[in-house]
Amino acid sequence: MNRLTSCCLGLLLLLSGAFSQQPQRRHNFACGGNVTGDSGYIGSEGYPGVYPSNSKCTWKITVPEGKVVVLLFRVLDLESDTLCRYDYVDVYSGHTNGQRLGRFCGTFRPGALISNTNKMLVQMVSDANTAGNGFIASFSAADSNNRGDQYCGGRLQKPEGTFKTPNWPDRDYPAGVTCSWHFVAPKNQVIEIKFEKFDVERDNYCRYDFVAVFNGGEINDAKRIGKFCGDSPPEPIVSEGNELLVQFFSDLSLTADGFIGHYRFRPKKLPTTVPPTTTTPATTVTASSRPTVALCQQKCKRSGSLVSSFCSSDFVIIGTVITTVTRGTSLHATVSIINVYKEGNLAIQQAGKNMSTKIIVVCKKCPAIRRGLNYIIMGQVDEDHQGKVLPSSFVMNFKTKNQKSLHILKNKQC
Template sequence: MLGLLPFCPFAAAIALTLHYLTSPPCSVFFLGGSVEFPNLSFSSELADSTSPQFRLQVQALNHYFTELHASSPWSSYYLRSGITAFSEGVEGLNVFYWSKFSAPDNVAMEIQRSSPERLQRRLPGTNKVVRDSRNEQNYYMEQDDDLLHLLGLDPDDFESEEKSDKNKNPNSIQSGKWQLGFQVMSFDLYAKYGNNRTLSLVSPKKPYYQWRLRVPSGHVVRLVILTLHGATPGSCTAHKLSAYDFLLPLQNKIIARWCGLPISGSSPVMKLTSSGNVMLVTFSFSRQRDGAIFKAYFQAIPKAGCGGSISSWNGSISSPYYPSYYPPNIDCTWTLRVPLPGYLISMTIVTMDIQDSPSSDGCEKDWLDIGGVKLCNPVSDSNKKRVYSSPLSLHFHSDESLTHKGFYLLYRAFSPEGTCPRQFRCGDGRCIPLRKVCDGVKDCSDGRDEAKCSTCQPGEVLCGNGQCKPQGSQCVTQSVCADSSEEGTCGGKCYHVCPNKVCLPKSSVCDGILDCKDRSDELNCTRSYLKGCSSSSYKCANGKCVSKSNPECDGVKDCYDGSDELRCGCGTRPRKRTKIVGGTDAVAGSWPWQVSLQMDRYGHVCGATLVSNRWLISAAHCFQDSDAIKYSDARAWRAYMGMRVMTTGSHGAAIRLIRRILLHPQYDQFTSDYDIALLELSAPVFFNDLVQPVCIPASSHTFTTGTSCYVTGWGVLMEDGELASRLQEASVKIINRNTCNKLYDDAVTPRMLCAGNLQGGVDACQGDSGGPLVCLERGKRWFLAGIVSWGEGCARLNRPGVYTQVVKFTDWIHQQTKGQV
């Protein structure tokens, strides 16, 4: 009983004498916490601890802590509290504070384990509950000198303190030895969305520094550490940089701690992300060592959701904000399904950096659960590829302390009997195109391609990719299904039906243009039926044909009416004087038709190409909605033209809103066929040295195999890397389609073009999508040959980039833009 005396220093003398040897000694400890007051609001003045507003707000909140601890079972052990900082809360004002206690060890353990709810007792003599606050949390504060110095307290504050001290200063918040500036220099910084704020430390004069970082509610803090010198190698005793997911230096809130070798250079030491809208950064160093240099910046980024349901043939899944460190206190769950039954999921682990210690066998703090198996340590090469059934559940968890770079996974669906990439495998081993699955025709001898197919509603027709379309779309010249499968019953209504079931009107037969893959629409045509030019001839405006290869805009008048040299104000580079993976920085004005398509919250997303003063061309897959983001909304996009450096703002770039997005009606997201989109600008753009349109090739234009062309963009510089800050350019060669199809198992359709280096090393990558592949022609003008579409990985051996072949869409472009392009 005497071990539970309300406080130790004033125990009765007799009891002290009788139980001296058995009475538990008292120890001093601190709790740190935060509480949000929805009836109060944050202002910039409250970020400054020396301001009158800060002091007034502290005095106004004194009663809260008095009532909080006076009404708890441990009130007799409570000594005093201090408020260290304020920040913007979810609904009001967030207050960060510490409380000091002195109690026997067994009582101290009980207090340390208590939750905020247990501390909030009814006020003495009333039925009123102290409940004018919410989102409260508190934590035990580890005993170390750094903690006390950073709070402005002396280490001797951990010595026993008589309860009478509390009576000497009834308004003890902000009193006593708690004085900022004692041995620590503090900075309070706030960053709005879109602004970077700098942190720097050169030739420090004090042993402790701290930066309290704040961003608006609904955002998180991203801290990018650029240089760090003066950290003691392999030791955290003298020099250390710490980042906390809180505005108090709590050990269990450390996101990262750096004590290793001094590092500087162009690439950041690390990128950290908070779970909320605050972060504390501290730096301590030995007085005997001078010249510590620390440089960083932080920014507000929108708080992103994670997880969701995914149905796709291939793609990637990564930890939140990858490749930045993931935030603490995260739980994400993904459910991954393949689009058609009978397929398995092949998962490749590209990056796995989660666990604190690679030597640890268990995954207790942070982990990724894939199909019921927890992973956290780096994975050996032999275990990086795994196979799962569909659907597959993934769950990522991080606790509230140390974080790491996270994980990056690539997945693809495949037939369980073998490899039929982008194809369906029959029971007899034969591969058939995906468009023939669920098209109503049994292409497999065992009929498995039609075995598990959903049926469409009355008045709808089932397309080959499993989608249902309105029946009224059948038997028209412009097919609505991506594979034209709905034209299969149109034989009686069409003038000619191709073997792949494309329905052609009479005007498309014997017109000199090949519409059927087997050329059947142009076979057995007598001279009297022959209209127009052959597919390899250029058609002049007056209907005459020119057999010369690529005559347009070459500086020579080949058409009698001169139409081959009209509309040639394109493809020039006025400023040209003399990452893309494996590429180099582009010179300003080198590629004046390059466009960056950006979204307000996410920055650069895709590339595009300027083809007239009102129109851009990009890839259709850039505008496919995800669970969280509506990419198809034209209002969400901005087009930046004439820009080279991504990190320095617009700097003279022409910026336009997007009026509308036109996707090709036959675009197939499963096969990437017809991967093209037109974007109409909200207002015309004016051409200058940095902004010029590229030339669109005629439908007869040929880009010869082996021709060296250029691909440009701001995409990632390596497969799991970061976006380039400067526009990258890389020279790639046109690759024969038959050769490319052998490498990609016949996944390259006639509307696709391959370019790259079969040895690898040079390629487009994520973020380059929708951007241009351009080739220089005889007239010294640049023509748009392709649109960055897809590929397996980036710059891999025998995996060249696959582009949308623009010449296949020349007529569609002219039709949609009403001749403006």
């Protein structure tokens, strides 16, 4: 045996030994089922092959009493859609009538999800057209009293601690997530919470992403202390009794930095901070921010050309209108972005490879846009980084031939 042959044979034996030491685990996942234990895995049917079409699979996870379920997606590869309308995975706290912790699709993995009890339900739904390998997720049992603060929600019974949105402070909180922190103090104590940093998608009525705080341990509007959004931290809040619930909700579009808050239990006899009793958005509406009737009664006609409007606009995008909602005299639209030619300070949300933004068409019928169609949209950006489209703004149906002109304009100095 020559030296070259001996060397190659030795290398092969070394590699063979190295590979043989690696665990060769392959899970055969079925469509749903009851899963119990301290830890384990669940995955879409047929993973890592393409998941079946027209299916609905439900997994009921149960860990030992006194623990909570922590779920972590290791792989997520489903048909991508901004609103997760086609193929998706829903995660619920509890087995029946539980609170939904989130809906997920595409390839963007959320942070760890945690139930409020020892039960969790995971459901995957696919339509007629599939695209992807599905998902694999690990679950484990965690001590509800000593689990750290890296998870989304849970039951908190320590005398003090912190709570924060998923991904804080490294990146924005994910879209489509619901977290509930249930604080339980001894009978003779109350809970005080303070938000150190706070940045949740801004809206005058906190309709999209928000933090809601309730006296007691349930989501009950009659016991709601306040509902908050924007970038101004709420004033310190003190519960009436020994239980408090903080709910964080994010919809399936724009997100923001999130928040970090601190809590402590203290005797009931100390003077308390009077909590707000009504919805308190972090923004206020001024008369100047509302479209005037006179403006919307003007003749609907855009001014300027593609070239002149490009320079006078704060943002220029091509996108598909995926949602439209009429609010008073205006139209609020979510646009799935195809290309950005001029961004300005426009708030753009990115989830994986998908980008979207929200715009307000100040006069709902002018310019007229329809859901499902592609447009070139130019407009202004307000102090809240939201796109505003006026009757005079340049908006037109997108045609492929327009791309060349826009690419040239993108490099032009206005």
